[in-house]
Amino acid sequence: MARIALDAFGSDNAPYEETQGALLFVKKTNHTVILVGDEEKLKTLVPEGTERVEIFHAPKRFGMSQKPTEILRMKDSSLAASAQLVKEGKADGFVSAGNTGAILVCGTFIVGRIKGVERPAIATTIPSVKGGTVLIDSGANASLKPQNYPQIAVMGLAYAKAVLGRKDPKCGLLNVGSEPEKGNDTVKEAYAFMKEKLGDAFVGNVEGRDICMGDVDVVVSDGFSGNIALKTLEGVGAFFSKSLKDSIKKSNIFQKIGALMMKGTFNSFKESFDYRKYGGAFLLGVNGTVVKAHGSSDEVAIYNALRVASQGVKNHILDRINEGI
The missing domain is CATH 3.40.718.10 (Isopropylmalate Dehydrogenase)
Structure with a gap:
């Protein structure tokens, strides 16, 4: 034990x-x-x-x-x-x-x-339609060398297997577009390194909107961009929850009755964004x-x-x- x-x-x-x-x-x-x-x-x-x-x-x-x-x-x-x-x-x-x-x-x-290991990295589980996506690095390294990315991806894939129970996890590189030629010089070089080192485990570039969609198990990023993505998602979740509560308060009696009947669904949705459920972030x-x-x-x-x-x-x-x- x-x-x-x-x-x-x-x-x-x-x-x-x-x-x-x-x-x-x-x-x-x-x-x-x-x-x-x-x-x-x-x-x-x-x-x-x-x-x-x-x-x-x-x-x-x-x-x-x-x-x-x-x-x-x-x-x-x-x-x-x-x-x-x-x-x-x-x-x-x-x-x-x-x-x-x-x-x-x-x-x-x-x-x-x-x-x-050259650069330890923080791995954070982000709520997704698949049950969770690993975002790594989410804050340990403000910048990375292109050759650091495959190693950080390997750690994220190990996390997805050990903690999320994924048998054959896939990873993507966080970028401004899905095409290989997108991004700055560092990210484009990182793409080449990841494609060479990771084989079928690497699916290519992914965008910020893909993090919660569950198309990949691991999203790899430098800590600067990863932390911005993390905090943005936290803010969107808080905004959505507050907006929903405000809308219900302003609604008429029939709409409030309908919202009451949907309380269980709303609570389940809220729970999926509750940071307490995921416990914390791993330093890998x-x-x-x-x-x-x-x-x-x-x-x-x-x-x-x-x-x-x-x-x-x-x-x-x-x-x-x-x-x-």
Whole structure:
């Protein structure tokens, strides 16, 4: 069974949400959670005698506004200590809803990169008509060299197999058009590298509108463009939800009755865009399972972040990436 370290002081509402998410996780699974943070505070939130929940004392909290590289000097912070547990083999992976940049630094310089990996990348599951599309990189690398793209694609394909359960995943290159000659020089060179290295797994260029359509399992991008695409999709989802609520409020009584009858359908639709369901984003290319949860995560999101982290361990995502590299 997996042992997952959880940075208990990462989220906006830490440590309550982390603790509750961990308790829910061990209740529903056979895995173990190591809560990392101020021991005295955590003891007040964990019922005595709770099985498969351990506490590792790390008194300091790394702030959201701190410079990411400062984490390397804060070894007694809950975030750095979580990464150190993975490096020492005392945990199979760690989850944090803290500072994204600091998580990248911890993954790269404390946990360490997989041999042969040049650029670790963030893989985020985007809701799609197929159940989910992997967007990689969604924020780790602002720019990439053309030769980096195939390696990042390999990591995304491994993720699609291990976490999403895709047997023969396909990937596409995010671009401004589907034709091979579209895009800037970097993307056009990346296209050639991906076609040569990935074979049938590479289907060519895809556009932003294709991410949610599920025509490919993995969309490959540099972190700058990928993060813009991610935030745009999040904004569109929020806009649609608010617009629908506002329209219902302004409707007449008969329309409101109709909306009430459709409440179940609306809730199912809303759930498909709920970030809590997907848990978090994987940092791929490092020697351990590292999952970045949303800063505003509640106990449900923390539970799901722990769940997908355990899936990554159970389905040997590191081995799949090593094989691909």
